[in-house]
Amino acid sequence: MSARKAYDQTFELLEKHHQWFRESIPLIASENIPSPAVREAIISDFGNRYAEGWPGERVYAGCVYIDQVELLCIDLMKKLFKAEFVDVRPISGVVANLVVYTAFTEPGDTMMALSIPCGGHITTGKKELGGTAGAVRGLVVEYLPLDYEELNIDVDKAKERIEKLKTEGRPPKLVMFGASVFPFPHPVKELADTIHSVGGTVGYDAAHVAGLIAGGVFQDPLREGADVVSLSTHKTFFGPQHGGVVSWEKHADKIKRATFPGMVSNHHLHAVAGLAVACAEMLEFGEKYTRQIVKNAKALGQALHERGFKVLAEHKGFTESHVILIDITQYGDGGTIEEQLEKANIIINRNLLPWDIKEGRHFMHPGGIRMGVSEITRLGMKESDMTEIAEFVKRVIVDKEDVNTVKRDVAEFRKQFQKVQFCFENATEAYKYIKIR
Numbered sequence: 554m555s556a557r558k559a560y561d562q563t564f565e566l567l568e569k570h571h572q573w574f575r576e577s578i579p580l581i582a583s584e585n586i587p588s589p590a591v592r593e594a595i596i597s598d599f600g601n602r603y604a605e606g607w608p609g610e611r612v613y614a615g616c617v618y619i620d621q622v623e624l625l626c627i628d629l630m631k632k633l634f635k636a637e638f639v640d641v642r643p644i645s646g647v648v649a650n651l652v653v654y655t656a657f658t659e660p661g662d663t664m665m666a667l668s669i670p671c672g673g674h675i676t677t678g679k680k681e682l683g684g685t686a687g688a689v690r691g692l693v694v695e696y697l698p699l700d701y702e703e704l705n706i707d708v709d710k711a712k713e714r715i716e717k718l719k720t721e722g723r724p725p726k727l728v729m730f731g732a733s734v735f736p737f738p739h740p741v742k743e744l745a746d747t748i749h750s751v752g753g754t755v756g757y758d759a760a761h762v763a764g765l766i767a768g769g770v771f772q773d774p775l776r777e778g779a780d781v782v783s784l785s786t787h788k789t790f791f792g793p794q795h796g797g798v799v800s801w802e803k804h805a806d807k808i809k810r811a812t813f814p815g816m817v818s819n820h821h822l823h824a825v826a827g828l829a830v831a832c833a834e835m836l837e838f839g840e841k842y843t844r845q846i847v848k849n850a851k852a853l854g855q856a857l858h859e860r861g862f863k864v865l866a867e868h869k870g871f872t873e874s875h876v877i878l879i880d881i882t883q884y885g886d887g888g889t890i891e892e893q894l895e896k897a898n899i900i901i902n903r904n905l906l907p908w909d910i911k912e913g914r915h916f917m918h919p920g921g922i923r924m925g926v927s928e929i930t931r932l933g934m935k936e937s938d939m940t941e942i943a944e945f946v947k948r949v950i951v952d953k954e955d956v957n958t959v960k961r962d963v964a965e966f967r968k969q970f971q972k973v974q975f976c977f978e979n980a981t982e983a984y985k986y987i988k989i990r
Contacts, residue, residue: 571986575971576964577898578942582761582876582925583733586932586983587792588834588976591827595793596989600823606813622826629832633767633839634782636775636799641828642812642820643796646760646785647685650676652798653783654727655811657754660691662726663718667706669916670905671699672734674758695725701907704736704866704878708743715747724751730774731758731783734904734923736865736872738772745778757782762874763797764789764927767835768843771874780804789846789875789927791831791976795824838975842930846875849926852936853877856943861951865906876925880906884950886918897949897959899942932970932983941966 554562579586587595599619605612608620608627623641630639643649658664664686666677678684679694686692695718698710718724728748730739745755757774763784765771774782781800787793798808813820835842854864854871863880864871871877881890887903894901904923905916914920929938945963948954971982981987 568986571984573898575982575984576960576967577900578945578963578967579928580899580901580924580926580942582902582923582927583788584925585787585790585792585927586973587787587827587831588973588979589981590834590976590978591792591830592981592987594826594830595823597823597826599826600821602822603819604822605818607809619822619825622829623822626825626829626832629829629836630797630799633832633835634775634799635773636782637802638800638805638808640798640808640812641795641825642817643783643798644817644821644824645794645796646674646758646783647676647796648816649760649783649785649796649798650674650685650729650758651689652808652811652816653729653756653781654686654690654692655815656804656807657756657781658690658692658726662692663695663723664692664727664729665695665697665711665715665718665725666729667699667732668696669733670910671696671907672704672732674731674733674760677729677758692727693723697728699907702866703869704734704907706730706740706744708740711740711744712747715744715751715753719751725753727754727756729756729758730779731756731760731762733761734876734878735761736874736876736878737869738873741772741774741779742777749778754781755779759783760785761788761876764791764835764839765843765846765874768839770840770843770847775799775801781808786828786831788925789843791834791931793824793827793831795821795828797828834976837977842975845935846926846930847873848936849930849934849939850875850877852939853924853926853943856940857946860943860947862943862946875927875930876923878904878906879922879924880920881922881950882920886914887920887922888918890922890950893949893956894946896956897945898963899945899949899959929970931973931975933972933974934970938970 603613604616667673676685680687698707700707757779786795850872854877891903904921905919906921972979
């Protein structure tokens with residue numbers, strides 16, 4: 554293929570992707586759609602510049618306005634999370650977790666977190682699984698126990714495990730709350746004293762729920778005993794894709810040093826600019842947006858339940874966040890269901906259930922699927938729209954209707970939701986491809 558043909562084809566594929574998402578229902582829990590204002594910020598010249606170090610202490614010149622934007626971003630995030638210290642330089646949630654590991658642990662230390670089948674993230678995985686904590690930082694990972702019915706950490710068993718590790722001479726130096734499947738607030742305040750009593754640090758991976766925390770509808774980990782909170786900025790937050798660490802002033806120096814020179818050189822300044830815009834949007838619209846997220850997630854869980862799907866934690870209203878988890882084994886495996894729904898322009902992801910590994914399943918064909926409502930809520934959908942979405946899902950999975958028929962109906966449904974809501978300005982459609990060549 555010639556250079557010119559590859560060049561042209563790249564843009565053709567980009568435009569096709571934008572058109573596809575204009576006609577789809579995006580239900581990936583780890584994604585969101587930024588406002589036109591954030592999109593404008595991330596294509597600015599900031600993306601071509603370097604600013605190693607802390608604002609005012611840069612290694613490079615040319616940072617006069619970059620410093621001001623970054624300090625503005627820090628100030629806004631402090632307000633959102635009621636934090637004494639904020640570092641917005643981590644370029645992703647993974648890097649934010651690595652900052653926490655570097656600042657608060659040494660290789661060989663013991664760390665506790667949820668296992669991946671129980672909702673944990675790859676960043677908290679063991680060395681033999683290639684997880685970031687084990688393979689990159691060299692931590693020995695022990696698992697927090699999950700109550701399968703409650704879809705939450707079992708407090709009594711967790712206390713027992715912490716005390717057992719202490720008697721073995723390897724008390725956890727870090728306990729990370731948070732997960733990739735995070736339907737309910739974690740018991741931070743119930744376990745913080747126990748963790749601190751053995752000399753441990755209380756960490757909280759807020760990647761999935763940062764927006765819900767900022768909006769005041771989930772939990773407040775810093776007030777509940779967390780020493781440090783890591784996050785990504787594009788799930789329940791307003792984007793762009795980036796990361797951050799929020800904490801107390803007493804931990805500022807070691808977090809700053811762990812971030813630079815430890816984890817980042819230049820830290821994607823266009824994303825920092827976009828994040829500053831997103832923080833302003835979240836400060837203005839976040840409470841209303843996040844309340845609607847929780848309403849929509851509960852409504853989607855209920856609508857799917859009424860159509861015969863086994864949505865977990867029914868007795869708790871399915872969720873208190875943006876995400877629901879569904880045991881799909883009565884209709885097939887998660888991988889196959891994911892493919893079928895994608896053909897109908899319904900974008901979800903397969904997901905391990907807590908008991909899948911014990912039952913011989915694996916991540917390519919697990920027993921579950923995961924749905925999140927952050928993006929569709931940003932597009933303006935409400936509870937009644939969740940019923941329509943559940944019906945589309947039923948038509949594909951239960952009724953075995955032709956996927957192309959459902960696909961056409963999905964595209965028609967999406968026509969009424971083409972603008973980003975909960976923002977100051979939305980003149981440009983959410984998925985409009987903008988050509989500047």
